[in-house]
Amino acid sequence: xxxxxxxxxxxxxxxxxxxxxxxxxxxxxxxxxxxxxxxxxxxxxxxxxxxxxxxxxxxxxxxxxxxxxxxxxxxxxxxxxxxxxxxxxxxxxxxxxxxxxxxxxxxxxxxxxxxxxxxxxxxxxxxxxxxxxxxxxxxxxxxxxxxxxxxxxxxxxxxxxxxxxxxxxxxxxxxxxxxxxxxxxxxxxxxxxxxxxxxxxxxxxxxxxxxxx
Ligand SMILES: Cc1cc2nc3c(=O)[nH]c(=O)nc-3n(C[C@H](O)[C@H](O)[C@H](O)COP(=O)(O)OP(=O)(O)OC[C@H]3O[C@@H](n4cnc5c(N)ncnc54)[C@H](O)[C@@H]3O)c2cc1C
Numbered sequence: 001x002x003x004x005x006x007x008x009x010x011x012x013x014x015x016x017x018x019x020x021x022x023x024x025x026x027x028x029x030x031x032x033x034x035x036x037x038x039x040x041x042x043x044x045x046x047x048x049x050x051x052x053x054x055x056x057x058x059x060x061x062x063x064x065x066x067x068x069x070x071x072x073x074x075x076x077x078x079x080x081x082x083x084x085x086x087x088x089x090x091x092x093x094x095x096x097x098x099x100x101x102x103x104x105x106x107x108x109x110x111x112x113x114x115x116x117x118x119x120x121x122x123x124x125x126x127x128x129x130x131x132x133x134x135x136x137x138x139x140x141x142x143x144x145x146x147x148x149x150x151x152x153x154x155x156x157x158x159x160x161x162x163x164x165x166x167x168x169x170x171x172x173x174x175x176x177x178x179x180x181x182x183x184x185x186x187x188x189x190x191x192x193x194x195x196x197x198x199x200x201x202x203x204x205x206x207x208x209x210x211x212x213x
Pocket of ligand 1: 011016087089103105166
């Protein structure tokens, strides 16, 4: 199936450094799949709020979950316009001038209406995507949600139709200055050695340990 390119609407078009904007869906997917958390922005009680949260993706749909309780972020996010951001920081860019210090990054901003999922089938599908994104292998290793847990979980779907991807790569962009260092300090996200819960009765399984590789 041919996938539509990212839609360049006015609000999803970066104005500064347009050369850093990308329109390839595969590149967008790669950033979403490499990121572990997102930031969800929406307007609650007339004021903007941005909250960090986990997410999952299936094709061109992004899923977020949270408590269905009245005070949760999902209460504010239900059926309203949201913006979701995923950022991968690749390097700190040291320049000769502080003005030109920067960051190398790959970042995605998604705009759209958050659609609350209502059926158990839809919610389970989304929860599997979220679980497998954060902790691949856990959907089948761990116990899946029972009816009470499912009822306590609100799940939102956001279509990846109106989204932007911006990428900065390469060295600092200023002129040489004697005696002032310029360059990149790479930033890496990596996993540490698994730490078993005090009451765990088995060692960390392969789907956890393998993430160290
Ligand atoms: C780690 C990191 C650090 C940054 N530090 C700075 C900084 O210190 N100062 C600074 O001015 N900018 C910084 N940026 C870039 C910043 O995110 C904006 O791109 C920038 O402010 C210019 O926005 P704009 O005027 O082009 O877009 P705007 O007009 O503000 O936004 C229009 C639309 O463009 C899209 N868009 C804008 N920026 C991004 C993005 N980064 N990723 C994906 N889509 C985007 C969105 O859909 C947005 O709605 C940083 C980005 C990252 C990822």
